[in-house]
Structure formats: C-alpha cells, structure tokens
Amino acid sequence: MERTTIDLWVGIFAAAGAAALFGLALKVGNFNSATLGETYSVTGAFENIGSLKPRAPVKSAGVVVGRVDNIRFDPETYEALVTVKVDKRYPFPKDTFANIYTAGLLGEQYIGLEAGGDDKMLQDGDKFSKTQDAVVLEKMISQFLYSKASESNEDKEAK
C-alpha cells in the first residue's frame, strides 16, 4: 500500500488525541486513585453528616484507604447511614472510630478512621460502633457567642 504524507499527519493527529485523553485521565483526573482493589463495606450511623457526598475519600492517618459508597436516611432512627468501601489491604479493628472531618476551612468533607485496639477486625457488612458527626460551623459559632455572652454576664455580676 502506498504511503502518503496525509497518512502521516492523520497518524500524528490520532496519536496526539489519544495522548491527550491519557493525559486527561492520568494527570487531570483521578484515574489512579479511583481504582481501589478489592474492598469491604462498613456502615456507620451519623446524626449529622454535614455536606459529605458519595465518592468522598475515606482516610486514615491522612492516607486514602477507601471511598464513601452511598448515603441513606434511616427513617426509624432519624440518622444518616453512610456506607464506605475500604480497601481489603487495610483491615481495621472492630472498635474503629469514624469521624467526619473537613479538609481545610471550606474544603470537602471526608471520613477519617482512627483505629482502636480490638483484636477482632471489621468484616464486610459490619457497623462502626463509634462515630462522630460533622462539625457544623453555624452551631459552633452560636455556641461560642452564647458562652461569651454568659461569661460577660458573670463578669458583671462579680463586679
């Protein structure tokens, strides 16, 4: 088959396009970290999850060990049920503490796991026994103002 310069240009074009797609997947997107290996899922009940979203990272000691799989509302206990998928390579003890943290002041929310001291490990389908809710900024501010106000009242009374 005869080779023409047009073939060369089309080849360059297709290769550059494919390279751009790979570049987007690897450099811009989270193709690396999105692929967890085999996982086990654990559920936790929270009174308030703030603005936690599905696919938010699950971190332990700052390392991503899993992702939030889905979030449901339990109409019987009025709590949020959050199912997380944790990588099978990282087993956690039964009494692991699940907290909802915020990355930075206005950043995204994620679940932080703090390992406990139990000998038994969490299995697929288990529940977190201890959870801590998301910090709601408005609540904190109002509590702070309230305590400040009562402090100044006490000061006046002391005088």
Place this chain on the structure above:
Amino acid sequence: MFSALANMLRGIGHRIVDRLWRFGSGLRFFFYVLIYSGESFRRLHLTIREIYFTGVMSLIIILVSAFFVGMVLALQGYNTLQRYGSSEAIGVLVALSLVRELGPVVTALLFAGRAGTAITAEIGLMKATEQLSAMEMMAVSPVARVVAPRFWAGVFSMPLLAALFSMVGVLGGYLVAVPVIGVDSGAFWSQMQASVDFREDIINGVIKSVVFGVACTLIALFEGFDAPPTAEGVSRATTRTVVNSSLAVLGLDFVMTSFMIVA
C-alpha cells in the same frame, strides 16, 4: 384585514411544516449515511483523507483557542477565588470547566465554523457543478463515495479534538496560574486530581464530544447535500450550517448535562 391575518397564519404554518419536513429528511439522510457507511471503512483511504481535511486542518485553530481559553479561565478564576483565600482551587476550576463544558462545546462550535462550512460548501458546489449527478450516472452512490467518509471522519475527529482542547487548555491555565500568578504547582495538580473524576467528568466529556461530532458533521453534510444548486443556494446553506450546528450543539449540551449532572 382578515385576509392579511389569514396570510400571516398561513406563512407561520408553512414555515413550521417546512422545518419539520427538513428535519424528517435530515433523519432519513442520517439513516442513508449509516446504511452506506460500509464503503467508507472498506475504502479507508477516503476516510483518512477526510480526517486530514476536517481533523488535522482544524488543529491549529483548536489548539490556539484552547490555550487562550485556559489562560483566561485561570486569570478570571484567580480574581474571584483569591477573595475567598482559596486560590489553590484554581486548578479545579480550570480543569472542571474545560473537561465538562468548554472542551466539548467550544471545540464543536469551532469545528462547525472551520470544518462544517468547508464540508457544506464543497458538497454544495459538487452538486451545483453536477459532479454528484455524474457519479450517479456511473452507478456510484454519492452518499457512499462522498458523504459517508466525511461523516465518519468528523465523528472520529471531534472527540480527539475535544480531548486536545481540554488538555491544552489545562496547560494554558497552568502557565498562567503557576509561573505568572504564583500558585503552588503541587496544590494546582493535586486539588485538580482530587476533584476531577475519570468516569463522571472525563468520560462524560468524551460522550458529549462524540454526540456533537455526529450532530455537526451530519448538519454540514445534509445542508450541503440539500442546497439548491446555485451560488446563492450554496452560500445560504453554508450560513445555515453554522447557525443550525451551533444551536444543535448548545441545545444538546443542555439536554446531556441535565442527564449527567443528576447522578
């Protein structure tokens, strides 16, 4: 007075029926192209030649615009984000707006202007100079020989062009954000990677660009094929290609985004 009103109504009705008529024949044309597209794969050199004319020749305008769009996004984004003290999120802003929206949409608009008009004018002129009739006389189907290769070339080129647009745009944004403004390079990439999802953002962008590729190329081909065989007819058809492709791209973009964003 009564007859004037009746004439007006008749005019509106005529226009609506005419639009529907053209829409229907456009769909029929689409199926024709699909039926005859076996030829464009069997004689691949025809399609390759068209990829050169639609894809490769559009590269320069696409890449240069992408670079400037990325740089402008970074400048504008920084201006707003620094008020909230989160100028590191500039990478997220540039990447998400490019990958999700601007990449596919701006590429499709430029593609309609650069390649779509060329296709329409070429086929319209072929029709005006009776080259298409000559092919039919020789028992060569013009849809198989002329239209189908151009269609597949457009559908193939569009996603590649859109991917290049997004990538070059991100690089343009990087050039403004990191060396010029002084955002930390590590924060730029890592925040971007934390927020851009492969399946939700990048693959959806590719799906969009494929759909835009089908729509733009099909409109350009149909307008050319349907053009009255006169100089005026070809010029009007070229105008209609740009207008209809742009409207189709923006409309389809809204529909697809509303489907994609729900999940």
